[in-house]
Amino acid sequence: MTQPDQTRPAEPQPWPAPQAPVPVTATVVVPGSKSETNRALVLAVLADGPSSIVNGLDARDTALMRDALRALGATIDERPDGWHVTPPASFVGGGSVACGLAGTVMRFVPPLALLADGPVSFDGDEQAYARPMAPLLGALRDLGADVTTTRAADALPFTVTPAQNQAGGRVSIDASSSSQFVSALLLVGARLRGGLEVVHEGGQVPSLPHIAMTVAMLRERGVDVDDSRADRWVVAEGPIAARDVAVEPDLSNAAPFLAAAAVTGGAVTVPHWPTGTLQPGDQLRDILAVFGAEVELGEDGLTVRGTDQLLGTDLDLGGASELTPVVAALAALARDTSRISGVAHVRGHETDRLAALRTELEAMGARVHETHDGLTIHPRLLAGGEFHTYADHRMAQAGAVLGLVVPDVVLDDVACTSKTMPTFVEAWQQMLADSVTEVDEELATEEDVDPEVDDPPSVLDGLLPVSSDESRSRP
Numbered sequence: 141m142t143q144p145d146q147t148r149p150a151e152p153q154p155w156p157a158p159q160a161p162v163p164v165t166a167t168v169v170v171p172g173s174k175s176e177t178n179r180a181l182v183l184a185v186l187a188d189g190p191s192s193i194v195n196g197l198d199a200r201d202t203a204l205m206r207d208a209l210r211a212l213g214a215t216i217d218e219r220p221d222g223w224h225v226t227p228p229a230s231f232v233g234g235g236s237v238a239c240g241l242a243g244t245v246m247r248f249v250p251p252l253a254l255l256a257d258g259p260v261s262f263d264g265d266e267q268a269y270a271r272p273m274a275p276l277l278g279a280l281r282d283l284g285a286d287v288t289t290t291r292a293a294d295a296l297p298f299t300v301t302p303a304q305n306q307a308g309g310r311v312s313i314d315a316s317s318s319s320q321f322v323s324a325l326l327l328v329g330a331r332l333r334g335g336l337e338v339v340h341e342g343g344q345v346p347s348l349p350h351i352a353m354t355v356a357m358l359r360e361r362g363v364d365v366d367d368s369r370a371d372r373w374v375v376a377e378g379p380i381a382a383r384d385v386a387v388e389p390d391l392s393n394a395a396p397f398l399a400a401a402a403v404t405g406g407a408v409t410v411p412h413w414p415t416g417t418l419q420p421g422d423q424l425r426d427i428l429a430v431f432g433a434e435v436e437l438g439e440d441g442l443t444v445r446g447t448d449q450l451l452g453t454d455l456d457l458g459g460a461s462e463l464t465p466v467v468a469a470l471a472a473l474a475r476d477t478s479r480i481s482g483v484a485h486v487r488g489h490e491t492d493r494l495a496a497l498r499t500e501l502e503a504m505g506a507r508v509h510e511t512h513d514g515l516t517i518h519p520r521l522l523a524g525g526e527f528h529t530y531a532d533h534r535m536a537q538a539g540a541v542l543g544l545v546v547p548d549v550v551l552d553d554v555a556c557t558s559k560t561m562p563t564f565v566e567a568w569q570q571m572l573a574d575s576v577t578e579v580d581e582e583l584a585t586e587e588d589v590d591p592e593v594d595d596p597p598s599v600l601d602g603l604l605p606v607s608s609d610e611s612r613s614r615p
């Protein structure tokens with residue numbers, strides 16, 4: 141059987157988000173981190189020899205990255221024991237790169253074109269044309285490349301024709317709309333003649349933990365990076381050492397599963413949660429705790445237990461902005477008002493996430509106010525209906541969390557989760573099935589110790605049919 145082409149946008153798939161029949165109680169294994177996988181791939185093709193990557197995320201964003209790197213001449217052999225990456229002897233131009241809707245592809249790959257022997261063209265999904273690119277394209281021009289765009293704005297689609305001298309130097313950029321511009325330049329910096337100094341000039345750079353991840357992964361490969369001053373990074377010229385790596389689980393993709401425990405009063409464990417990590421998703425431990433959940437990092441992984449209180453809260457998500465949609469879903473189900481700040485730039489993510497969240501939560505009955513850099517969410521009794529995902533995997537995650545406790549939430553498309561987790565629906569359904577089994581087993585154990593009960597009940601026996609005009613905010 142031929143495998144579906146993961147690099148294409150998946151056909152939209154409407155999805156009635158399942159309500160939780162019982163408090164969600166399960167162990168959920170989440171696949172590898174998108175951010176680590178795509179950095180590991182880029183660094184492997186820039187390295188001084190072959191590398192292997194174990195537990196790399198296999199999803200649309202990383203399939204696009206693998207194909208992009210192949211278009212530049214790299215060999216990536218996907219074997220059962222991991223991906224084996226051989227860098228090209230020299231980067232080849234003349235090809236075209238499909239970026240889909242992947243920020244890491246549209247930002248991390250164009251600087252590699254500086255090393256190519258000819259022009260490289262870049263295109264993406266229609267929705268990607270709205271994502272900010274201008275600061276990075278400006279930096280590539282400052283490094284001698286000719287960058288042409290086929291639409292009016294400095295955005296996708298575009299072609300990068302390198303100067304052929306592979307010279308580095310100093311570039312100044314405004315990275316207030318995405319940290320990925322900085323990461324993109326740092327990743328290639330050591331391979332440019334004279335290295336690279338990147339200076340940010342503008343408002344606050346978001347997602348700083350993602351830049352710290354880039355710096356750490358460069359240092360792990362022997363690259364000298366000076367990040368001792370705020371808003372300035374200096375990468376010394378030198379080889380990037382080949383390294384065999386294992387990718388951590390994607391902690392941001394754990395968010396909806398852990399949130400499921402918080403909103404239903406259940407308990408979800410995500411195994412293999414790293415005890416030291418640079419993924420911003422690790423902030424979920426603090427975030428879920430301020431919402432009132434119990435959070436425990438132990439040998440089995442991270443366990444989140446819902447309590448009978450989901451509290452409103454004020455959160456600056458500037459460092460972990462990819463969590464905004466799931467956090468907004470939690471806020472809409474909380475007891476009182478929440479304020480999310482520090483995330484003005486998520487207007488340039490897969491969709492304008494602030495507008496999308498306001499629209500969808502208001503349609504369900506919440507009162508939501510868009511601020512200059514976030515959302516104020518006043519919870520109300522919520523009702524189901526069509527929940528639009530805007531081709532955004534994290535909007536789909538938010539809709540799934542809401543659907544656990546609000547009847548009749550129907551996502552217009554759940555297939556967009558394939559961007560970073562093609563197994564999302566399967567994992568969600570398995571989580572709910574495991575929760576039911578867990579409660580059935582508990583009831584059976586009670587029956588063992590109580591001989592009066594002769595017909596062991598199933599938790600499903602007690603499930604009330606949910607009528608479409610009923611709504612509730614807790615199961």
Ligand SMILES: O=C(O)C1=C[C@@H](OP(=O)(O)O)[C@@H](O)[C@H](O)C1
Pocket residue numbers: 174175176243244317318319320323346347350351461462485
């Ligand atoms: O470098 C990365 O891997 C990422 C950086 C962040 O981008 P922004 O700085 O644009 O938020 C984050 O939101 C995105 O999901 C992944």
Ligand SMILES: C=C(OP(=O)(O)O)C(=O)O
Pocket residue numbers: 241242243244462489490534560
């Ligand atoms: C912003 C995100 O992705 P991207 O890497 O496409 O920027 C995200 O995954 O939430």
